[in-house]
Amino acid sequence: xxxxxxxxxxxxxxxxxxxxxxxxILQALAQSHEYLTxxxxxxxAKALGFDLxxxxxxxxxxxxxxxxxxxxIHLEDGCHRYALAxxxxxHYVVCPxxxxxVEFEGCDLGFLFQQVSQSTGFAIQDHWLELxxxxxxxxxxx
Amino acid sequence: xxxxxxxxxxxxxxxxxxxxxxxxILQALAQSHEYLTxxxxxxxAKALGFDLxxxxxxxxxxxxxxxxxxxxIHLEDGCHRYALAxxxxxHYVVCPxxxxxVEFEGCDLGFLFQQVSQSTGFAIQDHWLELxxxxxxxxxxx
DNA sequence: TGTTTGTTGAAAACAATTTTCAACTATCAA
DNA sequence: TTGATAGTTGAAAATTGTTTTCAACAAACA
Ligand SMILES: [Mn+2]
Ligand SMILES: [Mn+2]
Ligand SMILES: [Zn+2]
Ligand SMILES: [Zn+2]
Numbered sequence: 001x002x003x004x005x006x007x008x009x010x011x012x013x014x015x016x017x018x019x020x021x022x023x024x025i026l027q028a029l030a031q032s033h034e035y036l037t038x039x040x041x042x043x044x045a046k047a048l049g050f051d052l053x054x055x056x057x058x059x060x061x062x063x064x065x066x067x068x069x070x071x072x073i074h075l076e077d078g079c080h081r082y083a084l085a086x087x088x089x090x091h092y093v094v095c096p097x098x099x100x101x102v103e104f105e106g107c108d109l110g111f112l113f114q115q116v117s118q119s120t121g122f123a124i125q126d127h128w129l130e131l132x133x134x135x136x137x138x139x140x141x142x
Numbered sequence: 143x144x145x146x147x148x149x150x151x152x153x154x155x156x157x158x159x160x161x162x163x164x165x166x167i168l169q170a171l172a173q174s175h176e177y178l179t180x181x182x183x184x185x186x187a188k189a190l191g192f193d194l195x196x197x198x199x200x201x202x203x204x205x206x207x208x209x210x211x212x213x214x215i216h217l218e219d220g221c222h223r224y225a226l227a228x229x230x231x232x233h234y235v236v237c238p239x240x241x242x243x244v245e246f247e248g249c250d251l252g253f254l255f256q257q258v259s260q261s262t263g264f265a266i267q268d269h270w271l272e273l274x275x276x277x278x279x280x281x282x283x284x
Numbered sequence: 285t286g287t288t289t290g291t292t293g294a295a296a297a298c299a300a301t302t303t304t305c306a307a308c309t310a311t312c313a314a
Numbered sequence: 315t316t317g318a319t320a321g322t323t324g325a326a327a328a329t330t331g332t333t334t335t336c337a338a339c340a341a342a343c344a
């Protein structure tokens with residue numbers, strides 16, 4: 001888990017200014033272990049006593065995603081959620097009922113990429129792997 | 143490749159009426175081997191001499207996707223493209239520059255699903271695996 | 285403490301998709 | 315063949331997530 005201080009330094013290192021709004025967003029993200037929509041992040045940052053707008057949340061999430069400091073997940077309806085990125089390469093299981101999201105690792109697709117690259121001629125640059133399934137709570141098991 | 147007749151039967155079998163508009167859409171899809179947006183499908187169906195609206199394309203693609211007769215791919219910006227579903231389980235490589243899409247198979251994630259299911263408690267129902275990379279044409283190799 | 289230049293946010297614009305609802309038509313029973 | 319029935323259509327309006335605009339603002343740095 002990145003500390004807020006480290007994240008701030010990363011922003012500065014890449015030429016971004018450290019504004020009140022960005023502090024607010026980092027603080028809101030740091031306090032939540034769930035994946036949040038931009039609107040969620042706005043709400044939480046405001047609840048923390050900061051004043052900022054939704055536009056700024058979008059812009060900041062773009063910046064943080066570009067730097068790899070947050071992970072963005074893609075939902076069925078096309079909208080996004082974000083959480084601070086943890087170490088290493090991870091993927092996600094998303095509950096279609098409640099959007100609860102859990103990370104997993106240990107997925108090595110390197111061989112697949114090479115194979116696809118060879119058979120299609122496409123120069124593989126990126127990938128999405130997301131699993132969907134009902135979480136324990138929504139199964140009534142939790 | 144499903145023939146248009148088979149697709150029509152599938153629709154009827156599931157209680158859908160076989161309208162001119164749906165015929166138009168099936169015909170447009172059958173003629174293209176690319177993944178098309180809803181607007182693309184509308185254009186092609188019209189070019190075939192039919193008259194229909196975009197709303198109907200959306201509704202029809204929903205129905206066809208529910209029946210598994212078309213595959214829907216998810217693009218970075220949240221919009222979708224469709225093509226008639228081919229046999230078996232396939233995934234896609236999408237060119238971020240021109241959206242050209244190629245299928246590939248031979249990716250077995252069953253083991254991964256089981257592992258994730260066990261470690262997270264989520265009941266895996268579905269997954270997205272999409273690779274992104276520049277196509278031969280966009281690489282200037284083509 | 286000024287100057288520079290990145291940043292902000294309200295409001296408007298966008299784009300894909302969905303909803304509304306009255307007119308229409310495929311289907312089927314008679 | 316012909317109604318009756320219930321699914322289907324589409325223009326227009328509404329929604330929704332997100333981006334753009336642009337003038338006011340505020341970090342950062344000398
Ligand atoms: Mn991976
Ligand atoms: Mn999608
Ligand atoms: Zn759930
Ligand atoms: Zn391309």
